[in-house]
Amino acid sequence: MAYSDFENFLNSKKIEYKLNEPLKKHTSFKIGGNADYFVSVKSTDELILILKELNEKQIPFFIIGKGSNLLVSDKGIEGVVISLAKMDEITVNGDILKADAGANLAGVCLKAQYFGLSGLEFAYGIPGSVGGALFMNAGAYGGEMSQVVVSAEYVTFSGELGIINLSDMKLGYRTSIFKEGEKIITSVSFGLKKGNKAEILALMEDFLGRRKAKQPLEYPSAGSTFKRPEGYFAGALIEKNNLKGKSVGGAMVSEKHAGFIINFDNATSQDVRKLISDVQKTVLEADGVLLETEVIFVGKE
Numbered sequence: 001m002a003y004s005d006f007e008n009f010l011n012s013k014k015i016e017y018k019l020n021e022p023l024k025k026h027t028s029f030k031i032g033g034n035a036d037y038f039v040s041v042k043s044t045d046e047l048i049l050i051l052k053e054l055n056e057k058q059i060p061f062f063i064i065g066k067g068s069n070l071l072v073s074d075k076g077i078e079g080v081v082i083s084l085a086k087m088d089e090i091t092v093n094g095d096i097l098k099a100d101a102g103a104n105l106a107g108v109c110l111k112a113q114y115f116g117l118s119g120l121e122f123a124y125g126i127p128g129s130v131g132g133a134l135f136m137n138a139g140a141y142g143g144e145m146s147q148v149v150v151s152a153e154y155v156t157f158s159g160e161l162g163i164i165n166l167s168d169m170k171l172g173y174r175t176s177i178f179k180e181g182e183k184i185i186t187s188v189s190f191g192l193k194k195g196n197k198a199e200i201l202a203l204m205e206d207f208l209g210r211r212k213a214k215q216p217l218e219y220p221s222a223g224s225t226f227k228r229p230e231g232y233f234a235g236a237l238i239e240k241n242n243l244k245g246k247s248v249g250g251a252m253v254s255e256k257h258a259g260f261i262i263n264f265d266n267a268t269s270q271d272v273r274k275l276i277s278d279v280q281k282t283v284l285e286a287d288g289v290l291l292e293t294e295v296i297f298v299g300k301e
Helices: 003-012 044-057 105-114 130-136 197-214 234-240 269-287
Strands: 016-022 034-040 061-064 070-072 077-083 090-093 096-100 149-156 161-165 183-191 251-253 261-263 296-298
Touching (some): 044 077, 044 183, 070 269, 130 183, 234 269, 251 269
Parallel strands (some): 070 296
Antiparallel strands (some): 096 183
16 A cells, blocks of 8 residues: 555645554543544545545555544554544524534534534533534434534545435434445535524523433443434433443443443453443343444454
8 A cells, every 4th residue: 555655746746644543542431443544634625635645555444533423443444533522613594504514513502602603502511523423313302413513515535526415314223325425515504593692501501510420421432332222222222131231341230321331440442342242232131132233343354
């Protein structure tokens, strides 16, 4: 692979990068081996330049936002990890709020509140970036991205620009068209409603308070480990099988909320994967329910 040529390209274009960057610095789980190259893009133009170069050199790449829903392998990710975290501009025009993919979701909620725009209250406290939230159709407390998104701008893996409307996004429970690959979200436009600033803030703080009371936010995790199985709650099934507090290495089923697997003591990716597998096996044998992961596994096996 033409890594030396790629490095020359990055230097010539003055694009920010790091070699052998530990990915545990860039995921909410604080777990993961190194990226051969970790490239931080600041604009769609930079992203397109890099994608075209990577395609030409046939170098593999992976896109990351805030890394809040990823479990990265202990062996890291081969090739180039492109971080969108520095693409974080937020603009408001009437009742449309537009945010770059790397914008922090909590920051977007606060911006909406500042302008007296209602609709994103449910998302306050959901960790991660705007791009990641749309990718997963993130939701909480009866709200989800599909209720507020109007459109998104994207770049294809080959470096072509595009716009997609809500009706074509295939948004479902923790899924979207973006999971099919080939489209990298670069910005998201939200259609919001005028509201009372104080009431919006009160609702945001109420949701955040509930989250803090029920979830193990004091430990690194990737949020809810499992999707909600139809007709059940993952956390309730795990708790029913006395798995709260069960651990493998440094990974543990949270004693505060059984739906969370936490990194309580320098867990490895293998610790978490083994614990997930143990939980799935126990629940399947006891209740006949296969718990699917909400967390996405990435990296070298």
